Amino acid sequence: MPTLNPAILPAVSAVRTAAERLRAFLPPSRIIRHETLSAQLGVDVWFKLELENPTGSFKVRGAYNVLAGLSPDERAKGVVASSAGNHGLGVAYASKAFGAPAMLYVPVTAPQVKKDGIRALGATVNDEAADYDVAMVMAKAHAQREGIRFINPCLGLDLLAGQGTVALELLDQVPDLQTVLICTGGGGLLGGMGAVLRHLAPGVRVIGVQSVETAAMAKSVAAGHVVDTPVTPTLADGLSGQIDDDALHIGQVCADDLLVVTEAELGETIAWLHRTTGMAVEGAGAVTVAALRHGYVEAPHGPLVAVVSGRNIDPSRLDMLVRQHPG
Structure with a gap:
């Protein structure tokens, strides 16, 4: 192995x-x-x-497990993530289940159906990034600035x-x-x-x-x-x-x-x-x-x-x- x-x-x-x-x-x-x-x-x-x-x-599986492992204080502060769309939907869905604020950075090219879905779940969406990698840079900067959990879409x-x-x-x-x-x-x-x-x-x-x-x-x-x-x-x-x-x-x-x-x-x-x-x-x-x-x-x-x-x-x-x- x-x-x-x-x-x-x-x-x-x-x-x-x-x-x-x-x-x-x-x-x-x-x-x-x-x-x-x-x-x-x-x-x-x-x-x-x-x-x-x-x-x-x-994507909702990993997002839920991350939120489940946070302390009540960490959830109250909220979470931030970058996403091409589906990770954002998962984070928004899990955050709603735990009553945690969520901020999602997605590329301007993300399908509208995904951006609309994230917003419908109560999360805030920033879709100003030119592409996925720029969205991740913006999300990590937000997490550091606000002292909140960044939920990586692929790692952790x-x-x-x-x-x-x-x-x-x-x-x-x-x-x-x-x-x-x-x-x-x-x-x-x-x-x-x-x-x-x-x-x-x-x-x-x-x-x-x-x-x-x-x-x-x-x-x-x-x-x-x-x-x-x-x-x-x-x-x-x-x-x-x-x-x-x-x-x-x-x-x-x-x-x-x-x-x-x-x-x-x-x-x-x-x-x-x-x-x-x-x-x-x-x-x-x-x-x-x-x-x-x-x-x-x-x-x-x-x-x-x-x-x-x-x-x-x-x-x-x-x-x-x-x-x-x-x-």
Whole structure:
């Protein structure tokens, strides 16, 4: 088993504690078998529907666990976070549950549906940042200035412990799991799930998936050091942004493979999912399915689970993609 840095990746005991905290707040997300992909690939293919969580993604898990671990005084002061959208929704939802003020910095390019959702949950939104990385700089400065907790969207032992609960659920739902595909940006879900799977199910093949425009992790792992990656327009806005050395460690020790799909393949998959399942899936959540549909997973072993996380796609963008890819 790779050596997992305990300062970056949570212990399984911490993930179990997070699961106990979440038990009354969030039921396990469903898994469904996808008949067409199972037939095409010759193995059982399941979708883990994290997009059915209250805020539409897995992000609410880590956010809730962070808020649950704060003292009453810390909650009263409030929290601040940077987000491409879904982390912001998770923080806003968890903050509302605990009665804590929340300030979210998001890029001006964040989907309107995400910004509106954050505001509807009672959080304050600043969307002046040019991109995701600028939003993080602004949020960290706010936290230091006000002396309040900054909730990193991808790092932190308490955050990753919350994300790792997805893996605990999967091991209960699919005890003979052989392969899991995880949507990967800054490595929060990959790290949380990987920390669990490396200890409890080391034989499971863990595959991170990105888009060509959000491939900071894949490029950095391939190079063996953090690679500065330009921020460019993408359908997978939830996976956008740079990574740092901690995230690089996550990619190096938690992923057996890192796959990169094209934006065209991603757009086609979003339309296909909507046409065949009725689900509205944003780009960050559809990358795993795109990798399966377009043959990126070599010699797949089943049961195979693709995490599908993110339903917060602007309706106009979804309509455009459906028209572009009528089937």
